[in-house]
Amino acid sequence: MVKQHCSSAASLSLLLLMASSSLITIFGESLEEDAEGPATSSENISLLPKRHVRITNDLGKGRVLRIHCKSKDDDLGVHYLSFHSTYQWKFKTNALIRNTLFYCYMWWGNNVTGSYDVYRATRDDDKCTDCKWSIRTDGWYWFDSGSGHWHLMYQWPKP
Numbered sequence: 819m820v821k822q823h824c825s826s827a828a829s830l831s832l833l834l835l836m837a838s839s840s841l842i843t844i845f846g847e848s849l850e851e852d853a854e855g856p857a858t859s860s861e862n863i864s865l866l867p868k869r870h871v872r873i874t875n876d877l878g879k880g881r882v883l884r885i886h887c888k889s890k891d892d893d894l895g896v897h898y899l900s901f902h903s904t905y906q907w908k909f910k911t912n913a914l915i916r917n918t919l920f921y922c923y924m925w926w927g928n929n930v931t932g933s934y935d936v937y938r939a940t941r942d943d944d945k946c947t948d949c950k951w952s953i954r955t956d957g958w959y960w961f962d963s964g965s966g967h968w969h970l971m972y973q974w975p976k977p
Contacts, residue, residue: 869918871937872906873951875899876959877926883953887922887936916940924953934958934972 875883879901887894887907897905911918916939925931935941937949950961957973 868908868910868947869937869942870906870908870948871920871951872904872949873899873922873936873953874904875901876952876954877901878955881926881955883924883926885922885924887920889918889920911939911943916943924958926953929977930974932958932972932974 873885873887875881877883881901883899884896885899885905886896887905889909894907899905909918909920918937918939919935920937921933921935923931923933936951942949946961946963948963952959952961952968955974957970959968960971961968
């Protein structure tokens with residue numbers, strides 16, 4: 819009788835371990851590579867839709883935008899965008915806690931720099947699955963797909 823109880827307890831422990839491992843895979847954050855973006859983490863299942871961030875250089879002819887985007891887990895590297903070029907990546911958010919955050923440091927010209935959030939789950943989960951940014955000389959614009967309009971979200975800091 820005791821032997822059976824120990825065996826049942828061991829089976830239950832193994833079952834709980836397997837279930838928690840599956841939940842981590844199901845609810846984990848992941849990124850996927852597309853033709854223009856990087857690949858990182860490996861999970862492929864999520865209860866939330868895939869997110870897509872696109873950043874376009876709309877500074878004007880001859881102005882190169884340099885960007886370096888990161889999250890807590892992923893460094894997407896430094897990229898140089900010529901006028902009207904776009905850098906983009908896809909990822910899945912954390913379904914249990916809305917803590918996914920991507921921020922980018924951008925600079926152009928001699929001393930115009932700024933670092934802002936381009937995807938923050940608490941702000942963006944309900945607003946966009948295709949999050950578009952237009953970087954212009956007066957600041958960073960976000961596209962509101964509900965209204966069909968661009969909104970100035972961040973101004974470049976004054977030097």
